[in-house]
Amino acid sequence: MLKGFGAKLKALFGMNTFDEGYFENLEDFLIEGDLGAKLATQISDEVRKLAKSEKPKTQKDLQILVKRLLSDKIRIFDPGLEEGSLTVYLILGVNGVGKTTSIAKLAQYYKNQGKQVLLAAADTFRAAAIDQLEVHAQRLGCRIVKQKSGSDPGSVVFDAITSAQARGEDLILVDTAGRMHNKENLLRELSKIDKIVKGRGIEDVHYKKFLVIDSTTGQNGISQAELFNQAVKLDALILTKYDSLAKGGALVQIGEKQNIPIAFVGTGETYKDIHPFDKDEFLDTLVGLTD
Amino acid sequence: MFDSISDKFSGIMRTFAGKSKITEKNIQDAVEEIKVALLDADVNLRVVRRFINGTMEEALGEKVLKAVDPGQQFVKIVYDRMVALLGDEENQKLLLKGPDTTTVILMMGLQGSGKTTTSAKLAARLKREGRRPLLVAADLVRPAAILQLQVLGESVGVPVFTLEGEKDPSKVAKAALSQARKDQRDILIVDTSGRMHLDQTLMDEIQKVRDAIKPDETLFVADSMTGQNAVAIAQEFEQKVGISGVILSKFDSDTRGGAALSLRSVVGKPIKFIGVGEKMDDIEPFYPERIASRILGMGDIVSLVEKA
Numbered sequence: 001m002l003k004g005f006g007a008k009l010k011a012l013f014g015m016n017t018f019d020e021g022y023f024e025n026l027e028d029f030l031i032e033g034d035l036g037a038k039l040a041t042q043i044s045d046e047v048r049k050l051a052k053s054e055k056p057k058t059q060k061d062l063q064i065l066v067k068r069l070l071s072d073k074i075r076i077f078d079p080g081l082e083e084g085s086l087t088v089y090l091i092l093g094v095n096g097v098g099k100t101t102s103i104a105k106l107a108q109y110y111k112n113q114g115k116q117v118l119l120a121a122a123d124t125f126r127a128a129a130i131d132q133l134e135v136h137a138q139r140l141g142c143r144i145v146k147q148k149s150g151s152d153p154g155s156v157v158f159d160a161i162t163s164a165q166a167r168g169e170d171l172i173l174v175d176t177a178g179r180m181h182n183k184e185n186l187l188r189e190l191s192k193i194d195k196i197v198k199g200r201g202i203e204d205v206h207y208k209k210f211l212v213i214d215s216t217t218g219q220n221g222i223s224q225a226e227l228f229n230q231a232v233k234l235d236a237l238i239l240t241k242y243d244s245l246a247k248g249g250a251l252v253q254i255g256e257k258q259n260i261p262i263a264f265v266g267t268g269e270t271y272k273d274i275h276p277f278d279k280d281e282f283l284d285t286l287v288g289l290t291d
Numbered sequence: 292m293f294d295s296i297s298d299k300f301s302g303i304m305r306t307f308a309g310k311s312k313i314t315e316k317n318i319q320d321a322v323e324e325i326k327v328a329l330l331d332a333d334v335n336l337r338v339v340r341r342f343i344n345g346t347m348e349e350a351l352g353e354k355v356l357k358a359v360d361p362g363q364q365f366v367k368i369v370y371d372r373m374v375a376l377l378g379d380e381e382n383q384k385l386l387l388k389g390p391d392t393t394t395v396i397l398m399m400g401l402q403g404s405g406k407t408t409t410s411a412k413l414a415a416r417l418k419r420e421g422r423r424p425l426l427v428a429a430d431l432v433r434p435a436a437i438l439q440l441q442v443l444g445e446s447v448g449v450p451v452f453t454l455e456g457e458k459d460p461s462k463v464a465k466a467a468l469s470q471a472r473k474d475q476r477d478i479l480i481v482d483t484s485g486r487m488h489l490d491q492t493l494m495d496e497i498q499k500v501r502d503a504i505k506p507d508e509t510l511f512v513a514d515s516m517t518g519q520n521a522v523a524i525a526q527e528f529e530q531k532v533g534i535s536g537v538i539l540s541k542f543d544s545d546t547r548g549g550a551a552l553s554l555r556s557v558v559g560k561p562i563k564f565i566g567v568g569e570k571m572d573d574i575e576p577f578y579p580e581r582i583a584s585r586i587l588g589m590g591d592i593v594s595l596v597e598k599a
């Protein structure tokens with residue numbers, strides 16, 4: 001296991017100065033958090049400069065300084081639902097990141113707020129994907145709209161919206177098939193779904209597209225965000241598998257480059273394991289203020 | 292994504308080109324570029340360090356300094372070292388026993404890494420080679436996991452063993468092994484649930500599965516897009532369960548796949564296959580040369596270097 005940054009710092013701080021070794025260590029720590037070589041170097045250079053003028057006294061001061069520098073690069077998505085009309089959440093991502101499970105968790109989350117949630121099984125491609133969502137629907141006591149395996153996902157979405165509008169439900173969570181961001185035909189399919197949602201009169205304020213990112217993913221997460229964002233403009237990110245202890249540093253780079261805010265963090269496999277993104281906590285962990 | 296790395300290497304070659312003398316400084320700059328390239332490819336930082344140190348030593352030797360084209364020679368050293376590190380093809384075959392006994396293959400890995408899909412792909416492949424595999428649905432946790440394997444098994448014409456109502460995966464695996472022996476199935480492929488390397492309960496559970504069936508191959512299925520954590524994750528699986536080989540899934544993404552180098556250097560076990568898509572024949576043997584070029588992002592430079 002990686003030794004915590006705090007522990008590393010303590011060893012260094014014994015010297016009472018922040019010397020070159022300290023800044024190299026900082027850079028390493030950030031790289032190991034998947035922040036990327038370039039950003040890690042940039043941050044440690046900035047800290048090195050700032051340390052001269054701001055004269056931090058303790059290791060904690062310095063960590064707070066790092067946190068401040070990273071803080072600008074990250075935005076929070078407010079997960080509150082706009083009242084008064086049907087909202088559609090489209091959940092997207094590459095294969096196996098945790099889309100379907102996140103949907104189940106979100107269903108629970110919004111049900112707890114008294115919302116009527118409908119699940120739309122628009123992953124008609126992967127083996128038993130519909131059944132997986134259906135098991136969740138049963139356990140959660142949620143309505144689900146589905147068609148048979150292999151049918152057109154756009155048509156599932158169309159059905160879901162039509163029936164939710166008729167029943168006055170609050171939120172549709174649309175499960176989509178995992179797809180690689182570098183496969184154009186799969187991204188085109190998303191644009192089709194996008195058109196159908198808009199065609200049903202769902203306005204932008206009530207229509208949000210989430211990209212799910214696995215926290216163990218490294219630099220490829222940036223490419224994922226870029227290409228999905230190009231195909232359908234993304235509204236927010238969901239970070240999953242944060243219980244892996246991977247720090248999810250790719251999100252900082254995504255934030256810097258694409259400015260996409262973060263909505264939720266998944267921390268396990270049960271329904272309660274989802275939390276609105278807590279920027280402070282995320283950054284504290286990223287810079288080692290928590291160990 | 293790939294371009295910038297190729298640019299880096301072209302840059303390195305240019306740095307060296309036309310220099311009457313290669314200095315240590317030149318090489319240090321080049322090494323720094325390579326370090327960044329490897330980190331961008333998600334090679335683990337510690338692995339990068341080790342790799343760089345070794346490369347430096349060799350690059351500072353006579354061979355580069357006296358080469359007609361030192362730039363190319365340098366890149367060739369980097370490439371050759373990486374290929375060597377990634378493994379030899381001999382090692383990569385599955386350890387299969389003769390058809391008169393049952394070879395046991397245990398699949399394991401983090402959640403969503405591709406175990407179930409890869410299990411079915413392997414079964415299809417082995418069936419094509421004339422074997423008689425049996426798939427085992429020992430993921431009793433994920434909703435519809437059993438059905439997922441059944442659908443895939445059916446699509447490749449390989450039976451799937453299930454044990455209705457059983458909660459203990461080691462019991463399912465054990466019963467499957469008896470069944471396989473009775474039916475003269477020569478390969479057993481056991482799909483298990485995804486688990487976090489730090490989850491003590493689940494790691495204990497897979498140990499129990501292992502002890503119940505004594506696998507000939509314990510394959511760690513990892514997502515090729517994994518970042519810096521790949522090493523810590525694999526180390527836990529290696530220590531707690533033991534890995535005999537690695538399969539890297541989702542290589543059809545645009546990942547540069549540095550995790551391959553990290554896993555290979557740290558766990559020291561062969562990478563046996565890569566997954567390149569969702570279809571049942573989207574599995575390929577692992578070719579170190581191809582992956583090395585990909586990690587270095589220098590497909591076109593390889594041919595250039597070969598002439599050097």
Ligand SMILES: Nc1nc2c(ncn2[C@@H]2O[C@H](COP(=O)(O)OP(=O)(O)OP(=O)(O)O)[C@@H](O)[C@H]2O)c(=O)[nH]1
Nearest residue numbers: 095096097098099100101178241266267268402403
């Ligand atoms: N530990 C942990 N596991 C998670 C988390 N989120 C999802 N998982 C697990 O990851 C695996 C994949 O999750 P899915 O929800 O099926 O992923 P998906 O993105 O829908 O996958 P595809 O539809 O096949 O692309 C499952 O075993 C989930 O239980 C999380 O936050 N923590």
Ligand SMILES: Nc1nc2c(ncn2[C@@H]2O[C@H](COP(=O)(O)OP(=O)(O)OP(=O)(O)O)[C@@H](O)[C@H]2O)c(=O)[nH]1
Nearest residue numbers: 095096402403404405406407408485541566567568
């Ligand atoms: N593009 C691509 N997708 C893959 C590959 N291998 C698996 N997948 C997809 O990745 C997702 C997860 O695969 P699974 O086989 O369900 O993964 P798993 O490890 O069994 O997941 P859990 O049982 O939930 O831990 C599915 O959507 C698969 O179709 C691959 O090589 N390329």
Ligand SMILES: [Mg+2]
Nearest residue numbers: 099100123129
């Ligand atoms: Mg899914």
Ligand SMILES: [Mg+2]
Nearest residue numbers: 406407430436
């Ligand atoms: Mg599975």
